[in-house]
Amino acid sequence: MPAFTDKTSAGHFFEDFRIGQTIRHATPRTITAGDVAIYNGLFGGRFAVQSADSFARAIGYPGAPVDDLLVFHVVFGKTVPDISLNAVANLGYADCRFLKAVYPGDTLSATSEVIGLKENSSRKTGVVYVRSRGFNQHGGCVLDYVRWVMVRKRDEAAATPGDTVPDLPKQVSADALGGSCPAIKGDAYDTVLAGSPHRFGDYQAGEKIDHVDGVTVEEAEHQIATRLYQNTARVHFNQFTESKGRFGRRLIYGGHVMSLARALSFNGLGNAFHVAAINGGRHVAPLFAGCTVFAWTEVLDTAEIAGRKDVGALRLRTIATKNQPCSNFPRMQGEDYDPAVILELDYWAVMVR
Amino acid sequence: MPAFTDKTSAGHFFEDFRIGQTIRHATPRTITAGDVAIYNGLFGGRFAVQSADSFARAIGYPGAPVDDLLVFHVVFGKTVPDISLNAVANLGYADCRFLKAVYPGDTLSATSEVIGLKENSSRKTGVVYVRSRGFNQHGGCVLDYVRWVMVRKRDEAAATPGDTVPDLPKQVSADALGGSCPAIKGDAYDTVLAGSPHRFGDYQAGEKIDHVDGVTVEEAEHQIATRLYQNTARVHFNQFTESKGRFGRRLIYGGHVMSLARALSFNGLGNAFHVAAINGGRHVAPLFAGCTVFAWTEVLDTAEIAGRKDVGALRLRTIATKNQPCSNFPRMQGEDYDPAVILELDYWAVMVR
């Protein structure tokens, strides 16, 4: 009679990964109106396209699509047990494109391809680069992005393949945007119902927008969100273990900050109804329950999308802070980030023209 | 390159309002089975009509309708960015009528008409009276109510129009009730499944009912609820700012207390399945997380509804308290409210005969 088991998964360690390896992730997930409602209850989004079937239909969608970041979080969540269960830190994102709209009833699954590996000089950890993709039940790719993450080695002495660092684009080309956004009937786009009179042409590069409001995060909220995505990263849920760890408390999933900042950004960017791509993102510092999150955005660029007269694209850099309002647009202090900054997210939003 | 922006909304101030002005509010909202489930998880309602499609269909509804107060909160939430973002206090409600049942899948939008304005003698604030209306996606009015709220002036010196105080009914006429309640098949109304043997004829004016149970409110709960309604009032969400404010903590949305009291009232009013109208309401004192809410109800009146033999109406005054059970029916202490009282709500409930 065996007293022990090898049935549980301990996740992969750095030396387990190989360039070109493709991993099909577990647990396909049907996104329902229930998931959308919980996401609304947790973040309070007010973009009319995602909020109302009638608004979405009037402008050309078949119904209200699922919020882009909810799609991101669900796909990301699937990758965790295989990619980042033994991660020390989530280092960055690149070339993230939302390729097809997702609607309630769609089922998402995910794969990741290992595209880079670089052992750290300590030999205790290495950086794993993966291109992850989310698919709907018809096999259509809804999301494609690169993530790199620092992963522990199981055994410091283990041999690892030579270093391969992928060449990643600094930004997604504007002409690659909009695949998941149908042709928008501009005449039917009611800016009063949408909550903002400002259309694409009203924004210009260099413009800074303080989103004003702040929102305090509770433990129950981020746990519910992160479980909703079936993200199993242990640091978010286990106070017993974390109380003995580096921070003494549960760490909030970085994606939670992305969603909070996106919801706050409605005040100033009310017609930026669709996140089309993420050029890059950095979780600058951790967030803990009890902190209040604020955000501000700089318009980095404005771009037309080839062949489209209905919508344009704003390249935005949204900064989220903790316990510091953003009226003075905090970002850097010399060479370092302002200590209040927790997230820097560089993304393309589609806005009605 | 502009360093600042005027893209964000600071809400309206007292001097911005004009009598007769009509405001179309932003962010239409499709109410789904997901919203209903979250509402159930937050309040635990047990009225069978709203809980079970099969029960609702048996008695004459096409399916379980959305809880009346959830409809109220969603419509109310839409009015906040335009009416009460700069409010000091929500003063009262009148003439609130639920006119059409709302079902999952319906999309709600809202308008408000300014029907009264009265500057306060301090000249720092004024009272704004609005008639707000909620509509479904077919343009049908589902809810119509008057609210008055004390709003800050942007500029004390600003000129304001002369005072206009609307004449408001003390109560909704019983004959105006029931528009959102279909003809009920009394024979199919199973009082065992409904959880109470007491029908309309069993109640009489003057009767007092202690609802016995108490429920403690957590920060995560009221935040999730209030965001679900897309209510953006800042005092509910921002501990950073509120910690420096009058109470030192986040204030719970007054409507949260209404829903808690309504859910508690099931124990004693199990067949009062529909809130048909709110005659008046007063948020007597603030509620904070960690407090336990109790409630009791006095039957103020019983009324037949013209032309209806299926249901009658109970005029109810529900009192909610914090940290004080209601077995001795607390309400006034001399001229003042008992300090435990947080809500007084005068409403008409429809009950099966």
Next chain:
Amino acid sequence: MPAFTDKTSAGHFFEDFRIGQTIRHATPRTITAGDVAIYNGLFGGRFAVQSADSFARAIGYPGAPVDDLLVFHVVFGKTVPDISLNAVANLGYADCRFLKAVYPGDTLSATSEVIGLKENSSRKTGVVYVRSRGFNQHGGCVLDYVRWVMVRKRDEAAATPGDTVPDLPKQVSADALGGSCPAIKGDAYDTVLAGSPHRFGDYQAGEKIDHVDGVTVEEAEHQIATRLYQNTARVHFNQFTESKGRFGRRLIYGGHVMSLARALSFNGLGNAFHVAAINGGRHVAPLFAGCTVFAWTEVLDTAEIAGRKDVGALRLRTIATKNQPCSNFPRMQGEDYDPAVILELDYWAVMVR
């Protein structure tokens, strides 16, 4: 004018029950995709059958079924106002069988039959044994189980019927399992998507599995869950009263621990997609918010199900602990339970062969 009312229910006391009495419980409940989403957000289940319509359909279900324990909790919740509102302790479960799969849109109702009564020697309390059954809207029995609970007497001096203690099976026969599990197309069961390579034949009696992860419970989480089930037991919600009680705090619904342990058990039992029966369960010690729950499982038995080549049954004993990881499989300390143990659950899970 009456000052008091008898409209509220105080629940039943021990002397109110009679052998053979059948109680139809109140508040039928339609289970929606919203309820499923909240359940996912609270427990983070990863069993692919319940998570994805596409996975469920591929293997023979008409769509993703509702999690078995969510069905259990909803049916259990209905019994509380009639059976255990005046309970001192929930003592045990036996002969619990999941008889029909439940899908979103189904409406559940419940009945209980009193099958045993035994007064305690103190004459202050007695044990009530009930067989409770849950039904769908077509009258089909979806769940059948026995529960016994210690209930207060209203009046110590009240006469009670003689003792009747039912003869209860120690376990559900394996051949009685699987009624709610359709014929599974084994070829279509994708173990990569399911998240575990281990099928029925890979498990053997005596095997112990540490589920590794821990999850900390927040007050808001267990309150939302327990209200979702319309479970009205007061100890879970009322801090005002509980602060003066035995533990000084709200007690978490024992079923919450069952669901946490079941979700944790995915790591090691990923293909045990269906709880077919509960042989017995014991809430060994109370759980409070702030504690972290861990779990481990011993395979007690493996059994074929008569006539089925698609699935087999594992008899599992899952132990949940608080604030103690389970790598050394804690259960007993001499004759007593290890003080960290809070739940022992003996159940049959169906696993693909």
